[in-house]
Amino acid sequence: NAGVMQNPRHLVRRRGQEARLRCSPMKGHSHVYWYRQLPEEGLKFMVYLQKENIIDESGMPKERFSAEFPKEGPSILRIQQVVRGDSAAYFCASSMGLKETQYFGPGTRLLVL
């Protein structure tokens, strides 16, 4: 009974490169949330997706960030042309439905050099 899986767990990128973060929700879960945690901060909502649809991206920076949750395969958070300020822990959560408990993955720690 696997939980939410995220990979990679750690990712190092140089400024200007692309970062691609993957999230596989728990079995039976079709709702995915992405959150970002900066050092010494709480988690901040970025985007909410259901299969093949972005429902709410109000927390996503307007440029360089995108997310998808295809019919098959994991959800992907993509950051283009990374900058040092993108260094953070990125957590994915999944739930069985709207207003259901969100279960979090272990996170991807992105370091931009």
Place this chain on the structure above:
Amino acid sequence: DQQVKQNSPSLSVQEGRISILNCDYTNSMFDYFLWYKKYPAEGPTFLISISSIKDKNEDGRFTVFLNKSAKHLSLHIVPSQPGDSAVYFCAAVIAYSGAGSYQLTFGKGTKLSVIP
């Protein structure tokens, strides 16, 4: 503007005693509250939640109290155990508005250390 505040960055408690973690919120639209526990290098783990129509919810050693008029909630852990040492996040959500994405708004967390 932080809508969920945990004003104590850290708390130390003796094993066997009560741990009380506090959380304040400013947005009166929040109607559902959750506590998550987080160990280093792991994701947050759901602990306990409470709806705004209740003032108390209990699950084993964990009890959450909600004071709507004060916009304040607290998590009580009795008795505290060394394995409870972690960062505890308070989170709030607008659950019953009929719209929205159920996004969680988190506080910055309180690091609890339970001393054996």
